[in-house]
Amino acid sequence: MASAELQGKYQKLAQEYSKLRAQNQVLKKGVVDEQANSAALKEQLKMKDQSLRKLQQEMDSLTFRNLQLAKRVELLQDELALSEPRGKKNKKSGDSSSQLSQEQKSVFDEDLQKKIEENERLHIQFFEADEQHKHVEAELRSRLATLETEAAQHQAVVDGLTRKYMETIEKLQNDKAKLEVISQALEKEAKECRLRTEECQLQLKNLHEDLSGRLEESLSVINEKVPFNDTKYSQYNALNVPVHNRRHQLKMRDIAGQALGFVRDLVTALLNFHTYTEQRIQIFPVDSAIDTISPLNQRFSQYLHENASYVRPLEEGMLHLFESVTEDTVTVLETTVKLKTFSEHLTSYICFLRKILPYQLKSLEEECESSLCTSALRARNLELSQDMKKMTAVFEKLQTYVSLLALPSTEPDGLLRTNYSSVLTNVGAALHGFHDVMKDISKHYSQKATIEHELPIATQKLITTNDCIVSSVVALTNGAGKVASFFSNNVDYFIASLSYGPKATSGFISPLSAECMLQYKKKASAYMKALRKPLPESVPYEEALANRRVLLSSTESREGLAQQVQQSLEKISKLEQEKEHWMLEAQLAKIKLEKENQRIADKLKSTSPGQAVGPAQENASVVNALGQEEASAKAVLEPVHSTSLLPDVESREDLIKNHYMARIVELTSQLQLADSKSVHFYAECRALSKRLALAEKSKETLAEEMKVASQSISRLQDELTTTKRSYEDQLSMMSDHLCSMNETLSKQREEIDTLKMSSKGNSKKNKSR
Numbered sequence: 001m002a003s004a005e006l007q008g009k010y011q012k013l014a015q016e017y018s019k020l021r022a023q024n025q026v027l028k029k030g031v032v033d034e035q036a037n038s039a040a041l042k043e044q045l046k047m048k049d050q051s052l053r054k055l056q057q058e059m060d061s062l063t064f065r066n067l068q069l070a071k072r073v074e075l076l077q078d079e080l081a082l083s084e085p086r087g088k089k090n091k092k093s094g095d096s097s098s099q100l101s102q103e104q105k106s107v108f109d110e111d112l113q114k115k116i117e118e119n120e121r122l123h124i125q126f127f128e129a130d131e132q133h134k135h136v137e138a139e140l141r142s143r144l145a146t147l148e149t150e151a152a153q154h155q156a157v158v159d160g161l162t163r164k165y166m167e168t169i170e171k172l173q174n175d176k177a178k179l180e181v182i183s184q185a186l187e188k189e190a191k192e193c194r195l196r197t198e199e200c201q202l203q204l205k206n207l208h209e210d211l212s213g214r215l216e217e218s219l220s221v222i223n224e225k226v227p228f229n230d231t232k233y234s235q236y237n238a239l240n241v242p243v244h245n246r247r248h249q250l251k252m253r254d255i256a257g258q259a260l261g262f263v264r265d266l267v268t269a270l271l272n273f274h275t276y277t278e279q280r281i282q283i284f285p286v287d288s289a290i291d292t293i294s295p296l297n298q299r300f301s302q303y304l305h306e307n308a309s310y311v312r313p314l315e316e317g318m319l320h321l322f323e324s325v326t327e328d329t330v331t332v333l334e335t336t337v338k339l340k341t342f343s344e345h346l347t348s349y350i351c352f353l354r355k356i357l358p359y360q361l362k363s364l365e366e367e368c369e370s371s372l373c374t375s376a377l378r379a380r381n382l383e384l385s386q387d388m389k390k391m392t393a394v395f396e397k398l399q400t401y402v403s404l405l406a407l408p409s410t411e412p413d414g415l416l417r418t419n420y421s422s423v424l425t426n427v428g429a430a431l432h433g434f435h436d437v438m439k440d441i442s443k444h445y446s447q448k449a450t451i452e453h454e455l456p457i458a459t460q461k462l463i464t465t466n467d468c469i470v471s472s473v474v475a476l477t478n479g480a481g482k483v484a485s486f487f488s489n490n491v492d493y494f495i496a497s498l499s500y501g502p503k504a505t506s507g508f509i510s511p512l513s514a515e516c517m518l519q520y521k522k523k524a525s526a527y528m529k530a531l532r533k534p535l536p537e538s539v540p541y542e543e544a545l546a547n548r549r550v551l552l553s554s555t556e557s558r559e560g561l562a563q564q565v566q567q568s569l570e571k572i573s574k575l576e577q578e579k580e581h582w583m584l585e586a587q588l589a590k591i592k593l594e595k596e597n598q599r600i601a602d603k604l605k606s607t608s609p610g611q612a613v614g615p616a617q618e619n620a621s622v623v624n625a626l627g628q629e630e631a632s633a634k635a636v637l638e639p640v641h642s643t644s645l646l647p648d649v650e651s652r653e654d655l656i657k658n659h660y661m662a663r664i665v666e667l668t669s670q671l672q673l674a675d676s677k678s679v680h681f682y683a684e685c686r687a688l689s690k691r692l693a694l695a696e697k698s699k700e701t702l703a704e705e706m707k708v709a710s711q712s713i714s715r716l717q718d719e720l721t722t723t724k725r726s727y728e729d730q731l732s733m734m735s736d737h738l739c740s741m742n743e744t745l746s747k748q749r750e751e752i753d754t755l756k757m758s759s760k761g762n763s764k765k766n767k768s769r
Contacts (some may be wrong), residue, residue, distance in 0.1 A: 034147075055126075059122075283459070294366060340409055353395055390440075391438070398434065434484070
């Protein structure tokens, strides 16, 4: 922000400087033009001065010559005055002298005439020169006045510019100080930003690692646990249970409860209206207690008597709809199946209204044809007949829109989802129309009752019945108004709640899918309730980290254990094969031993006791061989009870058998110990190699991170240096601009001083002239 403000101020200063520079150029041009004009005027003034001096010199010479000529003329006139009396005296004697004087006089006259003409010419020239001098002087004075005014104007402009320049210089100096402060603040901000970038890089690194781990975990879970994407197809997605919105459900249940109360009020008012209308037919225009009423009114009364069977189901249908809206369900048009029941009950009531409408109109006509009916009462009856038609039409219109709203729960193709809002808006308009019609009916019925009360035949029963009808109509009007205002207040919420359903789709596909979804929702809620059990104590975080490190570095890795299990299975299979082999060998040896014992016993029976030593030795050798075979079988067979009669042979066999059995057990234990040690060492080697590989990977990642961090640090340092250089360049440019402006101001001041001096010199010269 600070750099942007600095750039904006710098641009403004540059624009002002360009404007001032353009004005300076114009002023320079004007000053140069004035200097050229003043120089030309100076040359002209010099030439005029020279010509004026010449003319003055000529004038002086002419005046001097004129003075001489005047003196000469005066002398000549004196001489002439003196010579005239002399001439008279010496006329005769001086004929010759008169002729001489006559010649001289003619010469003088000619000379005088020339001088006079020359004097006249000089006077004319002097006059013309004087006039011309006056004219030039007047022009020069006017030019001088204009130049003085222009000089004053230029001086005022120059003074204004100097003041402006000084203010600009002060402003630029202040801006320079501010920019220095801003540059220092920006340097501090740059340091803070560098620290923040380091922190952000660390946070970004941690977030990247965390998100990458979560992504891998999520991908593994999706690949392992998700068999297919059910949100891709709308038919499958409609079966998904949406997120439970408890607030929405409570709001819908509250709205349904309010609607149930309003419907109950309307049902009560309609029951009263139809019942009191039936009572009125029995009273007016003919009282059934006095005379029989017309067949039309009898049929009309019979139909009106059945009104409860058509009106009561409306309340029951609304009650079922209210009971279907619970906190655990999802309330949208596709799931409100009970709305269809309410629509059917409303349809049956519309059929009832259509059935009684002709009889009602005919009953009003019969009242109009009665002799007791006045013109005003006839007019009210006609108005009521029109109102009843309007009421039936409004109910039909309302039933049409309600049946349309019930279609999504039964027939999904019956109403498009894009038309839901328009249908709801039309329902509100129909309810307002119903309210308007009921206001007209209330108005006309009250007027009709007032007129009938004034009739002479009006009984107390008729008055009471009319009052009850008017009160029921008023209650019906108030109920219709409440329903209309209630629906208008909540129609926006209804339209907004239409989007409540499965994600990534426009809504439920069909009522069947909505029903399946509700079943799944019940199963899910039951499952969630079953899961609400106290959790066992979890392992602390530090202990879990330690166990994880131990698990990573332990020998019981998955692959090692699998290999150990595989090797153990192979060994077990080999040992089983060897066991079967040695069992067969042991059975063969047992059979041989039994045969040999039988043979020895037979021999002992047939021989004497002294000869029993040789067979006993032979028996001992056989027992040694059989003992070795039995020892190799790992003590699998049962001990063989000899039928020999010699106790030494049996004890020797037991000793040999026990020795070899102990030796076999010792060797097998040593073999198992060696196998376990080898497996342990092998697993340790595998774990160490894995740890080494993990350490190498972590080393590579740390090296890459260090490289990235060093690159980011170098990039931030480069940015810092570039910002510093840009600030320094901007400051140097501003200082250069200030220096250049100071130079231009000094030059302009010098030019102004020279103009002042020249104007003062010209004014002095003009004044001297």
